[in-house]
Amino acid sequence: MSDDSGRLLFAFTITESARTGQPWADQVWRPSDAPVAVVCETALAAFPGWRLSTADTGLVAGLTASGATERRHAHTMTHPLSDLPGLRRPDGVGIEQLTRATLADIAADLGAIYLAAYPPGHPDPADGDAAALAAQLRAIGRGDLLGPFMDVSQVAWAHGALAGACLVVDRTGRPPNAGPWVIDVFRDPGAPAGVGSALMAAALHTAAAQAMPAISLTVSHGNLRARGVYERLGFLDVLEEWTLVLPQP
Numbered sequence: 001m002s003d004d005s006g007r008l009l010f011a012f013t014i015t016e017s018a019r020t021g022q023p024w025a026d027q028v029w030r031p032s033d034a035p036v037a038v039v040c041e042t043a044l045a046a047f048p049g050w051r052l053s054t055a056d057t058g059l060v061a062g063l064t065a066s067g068a069t070e071r072r073h074a075h076t077m078t079h080p081l082s083d084l085p086g087l088r089r090p091d092g093v094g095i096e097q098l099t100r101a102t103l104a105d106i107a108a109d110l111g112a113i114y115l116a117a118y119p120p121g122h123p124d125p126a127d128g129d130a131a132a133l134a135a136q137l138r139a140i141g142r143g144d145l146l147g148p149f150m151d152v153s154q155v156a157w158a159h160g161a162l163a164g165a166c167l168v169v170d171r172t173g174r175p176p177n178a179g180p181w182v183i184d185v186f187r188d189p190g191a192p193a194g195v196g197s198a199l200m201a202a203a204l205h206t207a208a209a210q211a212m213p214a215i216s217l218t219v220s221h222g223n224l225r226a227r228g229v230y231e232r233l234g235f236l237d238v239l240e241e242w243t244l245v246l247p248q249p
C-alpha cells in the first residue's frame with residue numbers, strides 16, 4: 001500500500017480466518033519512515049471490519065486509539081528439530097501416531113476433552129459445544145483448516161482412556177511462519193500432568209525422523225502454562241504479534 005506519491009506505507013498479505021472466513025490483512029509491516037498516523041488512517045479505510053495482524057507496536061497503539069479491538073496477542077514459536085527432548089511419559093500413558101482415519105473415529109470423544117481443556121477463563125476458551133468442536137476436529141482431519149493433516153500428529157491414552165492429542169497440519173510455506181504446524185495440543189485435565197509435553201515430544205521425534213525442517217505453532221501471550229511447556233521442550237520464540245479487529249466506519 002502506497003500513498004499518492006508512490007511512497008510505500010505498509011506491506012501486507014491478504015488472507016481470511018480459517019475458522020470464520022473473515023477477511024484478514026496479515027503480517028502488516030511498516031517501513032520506519034512511514035508515519036504511524038498515515039498508515040493507521042489508510043489501513044482503517046482499506047480494511048473496514050477486517051482482522052489485521054502486525055508485530056509493530058506503534059501501529060497497534062495507533063489503531064487501538066482509533067477504535068480497533070484486540071482479538072489476540074500471540075507468539076509464534078518454532079522448534080528446529082535439533083536437540084530433541086527426551087521421550088519420558090507419565091506412568092500408564094501410551095502415545096501413538098494419529099492418522100486422519102483414527103481422528104475421524106475418535107472426534108466425538110476428543111471434542112469432549114477439548115471442551116474440558118479450554119474452559120471459561122482459559123486465554124482461548126472453547127467456542128461451541130462438544131459436538132461443534134468434534135466437527136472442527138473432523139475438519140482438521142480433512143485438511144480444511146490451515147492445511148493438509150500430517151500423521152506426525154499424536155494421540156495419548158492414559159490407563160486405556162483417551163487422554164489428549166497433538167494435531168499437526170502442513171501450512172503452505174516455509175518455517176517459521178508456515179511449514180509443519182501444531183494447530184492444537186491439549187490433554188484431558190483429569191489425565192496425568194505431562195501428557196501434553198509427552199505428546200509434543202513424540203511429534204517432534206516423528207517429524208525429525210521424517211527429516212522435516214521444523215515444527216512451529218502460535219500460542220497466546222496469556223497462555224503461560226503452554227508457553228512454559230514449549231520453552232522447556234526447546235521451542236524458540238520467533239515473533240510476537242497482535243491481531244486486531246478494525247472498526248466498521
Ligand SMILES: CC(C)(COP(=O)(O)OP(=O)(O)OC[C@H]1O[C@@H](n2cnc3c(N)ncnc32)[C@H](O)[C@@H]1OP(=O)(O)O)[C@@H](O)C(=O)NCCC(=O)NCCS
Pocket residue numbers: 117118184185186187188192193194195196197198218219220223224225226228229
Ligand atoms: C498445554 C498442555 C497441553 C500442556 O500439558 P502438560 O505437558 O501435560 O503440562 P501441564 O498441563 O501439566 O502443565 C505444565 C506446567 O505448567 C504449570 N502451570 C499450570 N498452570 C500454570 C499457569 N497458569 N501459569 C504458568 N504455569 C502453569 C504446571 O505447574 C506445570 O509445571 P511443572 O511441569 O513444572 O510441574 C496442557 O496444559 C493443556 O491441555 N492445556 C489446555 C489447552 C492449551 O492451552 N493448549 C495449548 C494451545 S497453544
